[in-house]
Amino acid sequence: MDVRIRKAVPEDAASIGLVQVESWRKTYAGIVPDAYLAALDDLESAAKWMQYLQAGRMFIFVAEDQWGIFGFIAGGEIRDPIEAYDAELYAIYLMPARQRRGVGQELALNLREALLMNGFNSMVVWVLERNLPAVSFYKRIGGIQIAHKTIVIGGAVLSELAFGWPVL
Numbered sequence: 606m607d608v609r610i611r612k613a614v615p616e617d618a619a620s621i622g623l624v625q626v627e628s629w630r631k632t633y634a635g636i637v638p639d640a641y642l643a644a645l646d647d648l649e650s651a652a653k654w655m656q657y658l659q660a661g662r663m664f665i666f667v668a669e670d671q672w673g674i675f676g677f678i679a680g681g682e683i684r685d686p687i688e689a690y691d692a693e694l695y696a697i698y699l700m701p702a703r704q705r706r707g708v709g710q711e712l713a714l715n716l717r718e719a720l721l722m723n724g725f726n727s728m729v730v731w732v733l734e735r736n737l738p739a740v741s742f743y744k745r746i747g748g749i750q751i752a753h754k755t756i757v758i759g760g761a762v763l764s765e766l767a768f769g770w771p772v773l
Contacts (some may be wrong), residue, residue, distance in 0.1 A: 610706055610715050613665035613677065614658065615658045620674035621667065623649030628698035635733045638694065641759025664719040666707045675700040678712035685731060687752055690769055692725035704738075713746055717773050728769050734764040743768040 613621065626647040633642060657663055663681035667674045676699035683693040697712055720728060730748065732739045748768030756765050 606709070608668055608670050609665055610668050610708075610711055613658060613667045614692055615655055617667050617677075618655035618658055621654040621677050622649075623664070624677055624700055625645045625650050625654075625696070625698050626672065627700055631701040632698075632736060632739070634731070636733060636761075637761070638759040638761050641761075664716055664723075666701065666712055666715045666719075668703075670713055674714060675703045678709075678716050680728070682715045682725075683714075684773060686693040687729055687767065687769070688700045689731045689771060690727045690751075692720045692773075693726040694728055694730035697730075709742060710746055717770075721773050726767065726773060728773055729767050729769045731767050734766050740766065740768075 626645045629637070629645055630642045654665075657679070658665060663679050665677060665679045668676035673771075676697075678694065678697040680692060680694040683690055684695075694713070694716060697709060699708060711743065717728070730743060731754075732743060734740065734753075747770055750766055751769040753768035754765050754767075756763055
């Protein structure tokens with residue numbers, strides 16, 4: 606499998622939106638209410654990613670092969686401050702059939718490099734506590750649990766954990 610990781614461009618928005626919606630439906634089934642997942646719309650998601658790409662305020666990388674984009678990562682300045690952390694991994698998603706092949710780790714390395722090159726020193730990511738594969742992934746790539754909060758998605762009260770990398 607010949608995988609290429611590159612900086613995303615606005616023309617990638619539709620593919621990024623599709624990857625996000627399909628990943629959410631598979632990853633969060635049984636965690637997030639079914640009605641919420643069923644209502645997700647890849648065109649709405651694509652429009653949101655187009656705005657992000659055009660604004661240029663975050664680092665977004667895609668993973669692609671000869672069939673197209675099957676994963677992405679996005680990050681940048683931390684949104685909700687946590688002491689001693691300055692950057693955040695906002696989203697990382699891969700099409701379900703392409704997970705557990707090392708591409709997520711490669712995407713994370715690309716984001717880390719971009720953050721370092723732009724003066725960031727540390728990073729956090731928020732993950733649903735019940736998303737055990739993601740929790741395991743962040744631990745495997747060196748994240749340490751640093752915070753906890755409760756959020757609401759589709760009417761469900763869910764627990765989120767923050768994992769941090771105090772030094773990128």
